[in-house]
Amino acid sequence: MADVIATEIRLDIVTPDHLVAHDSVSGVTLPGKTGYLGILPGHAPLLTELAPGKLTYMRDGLPHGVCVTWGFAEVLPDRVIVLVQTAERAEEIDVERAERAKQRAEDRLKRFADPQIDMERAHEALRRALARLETARHLQG
Amino acid sequence: MATLLDLRRRIRSVKSTQQITRAMKMVAAARLRGAQERIFNARPYANQMQALLQSVTARTEFRAHPLLAERPVEKVLLVLVTADRGLCGAFNTNLTRAAQNYFSEQADKQVSVIAVGRKGRDYLHRRGTPPLSEHVGIFTRLQYKQAQAVAQQIVEAYSTQAVDAVDFLYNEFKSILTQRVRVERYLPIKPLEPAAGEALIDYLYEQPAAELLNSLLPRYVETQVYRALLESQAAELAAKMTAMDTATNNAAEMIDSLTLYMNRVRQAAITREIIEVVSGAAAT
Numbered sequence: 390m391a392d393v394i395a396t397e398i399r400l401d402i403v404t405p406d407h408l409v410a411h412d413s414v415s416g417v418t419l420p421g422k423t424g425y426l427g428i429l430p431g432h433a434p435l436l437t438e439l440a441p442g443k444l445t446y447m448r449d450g451l452p453h454g455v456c457v458t459w460g461f462a463e464v465l466p467d468r469v470i471v472l473v474q475t476a477e478r479a480e481e482i483d484v485e486r487a488e489r490a491k492q493r494a495e496d497r498l499k500r501f502a503d504p505q506i507d508m509e510r511a512h513e514a515l516r517r518a519l520a521r522l523e524t525a526r527h528l529q530g
Numbered sequence: 531m532a533t534l535l536d537l538r539r540r541i542r543s544v545k546s547t548q549q550i551t552r553a554m555k556m557v558a559a560a561r562l563r564g565a566q567e568r569i570f571n572a573r574p575y576a577n578q579m580q581a582l583l584q585s586v587t588a589r590t591e592f593r594a595h596p597l598l599a600e601r602p603v604e605k606v607l608l609v610l611v612t613a614d615r616g617l618c619g620a621f622n623t624n625l626t627r628a629a630q631n632y633f634s635e636q637a638d639k640q641v642s643v644i645a646v647g648r649k650g651r652d653y654l655h656r657r658g659t660p661p662l663s664e665h666v667g668i669f670t671r672l673q674y675k676q677a678q679a680v681a682q683q684i685v686e687a688y689s690t691q692a693v694d695a696v697d698f699l700y701n702e703f704k705s706i707l708t709q710r711v712r713v714e715r716y717l718p719i720k721p722l723e724p725a726a727g728e729a730l731i732d733y734l735y736e737q738p739a740a741e742l743l744n745s746l747l748p749r750y751v752e753t754q755v756y757r758a759l760l761e762s763q764a765a766e767l768a769a770k771m772t773a774m775d776t777a778t779n780n781a782a783e784m785i786d787s788l789t790l791y792m793n794r795v796r797q798a799a800i801t802r803e804i805i806e807v808v809s810g811a812a813a814t
Binding site: 401403404405406408421422423426433434435436437438461463470472474486 | 568571572574575576578579582585586672677733734735736737742745746752753756
């Protein structure tokens with residue numbers, strides 16, 4: 390094939406409430422359910438579920454971070470579509486709130502004998518809080 | 531005959547009603563803009579979701595999935611989406627009338643109802659068929675979470691085979707002047723055929739397609755529910771705006787005719803007084 394491989398991918402991040410990103414980027418890292426995936430232009434078509442985590446991409450040589458919770462990503466050679474429940478740009482993250490959420494989730498998990506606590510929910514809350522904190526740190530570091 | 535004072539009072543009261551209806555119209559207009567924007571914002575997600583689902587269902591044995599399985603319909607679940615408040619014209623009446631029709635159409639089946647919105651709940655209670663569950667007061671701050679709650683409920687009812695079909699009855703936002711009552715079957719999910727001429731891309735899957743479908747389908751239902759709620763909200767605000775506009779105009783008309791009448795009464799009173807004075811003077 391004599392196809393010219395593009396050097397940029399179009400990245401769309403959409404949530405039920407709004408369009409978070411609509412950018413031309415040179416590379417994306419997705420928090421896949423089974424681990425992080427690095428996507429560069431010309432990637433083979435791929436479909437994956439996402440786990441709460443840090444989505445990063447490079448635009449104009451600058452790194453950007455978006456914290457996503459559960460969702461899907463569709464990867465095409467010239468396009469990445471990310472469908473997620475919530476997405477927050479690193480600079481929008483309320484670190485204090487995330488810290489509190491993490492604390493709360495950890496406290497819950499410590500009381501694992503208590504039948505009133507939904508362990509799975511607490512786990513998920515913890516994962517989300519950690520994803521937020523990690524994304525926020527990524528911006529600073 | 532009404533006295534001058536009575537008429538003045540009457541006019542004052544109509545005026546203050548007019549002020550209220552005008553304010554309500556403005557509020558509805560402002561909130562409608564927000565609601566329309568939200569419909570607009572929700573569209574890309576819903577479209578992408580649909581495209582994704584199409585491409586996944588096209589290459590899996592999707593019939594096997596519980597949410598896609600069709601079975602003979604004996605028990606149906608109706609989700610009745612109404613407004614929380616009145617003063618929005620025929621918005622709620624149209625819905626209750628449609629619900630009535632629905633009930634008589636489905637008379638041979640067992641119908642249970644989930645009420646979204648206070649008016650629908652009240653209607654069901656009056657009718658003597660209390661809803662299975664109710665979601666009341668969600669429209670002032672409508673969020674995706676609330677759609678999720680409703681969706682989870684219907685998905686569970688369907689997959690545990692408590693019901694064989696789920697229908698939605700809601701008002702669709704056509705334009706500011708028109709709303710249309712719609713009945714849509716949300717479950718089982720109609721298999722989506724890929725658009726003709728569209729080449730299917732062979733994806734790499736990070737996990738088995740069936741598993742992907744498992745988590746995709748409930749989300750798809752959620753977006754559908756969310757869309758219905760957004761539509762209903764926008765339609766309600768539009769109906770309210772139109773109703774309040776009419777009310778404001780009617781009040782203006784009423785004030786006009788009352789003022790005219792008041793002036794006539796005043797004129798008559800003056801004339802009478804003059805006659806009294808004149809005839810009094812003539813008598814002496």
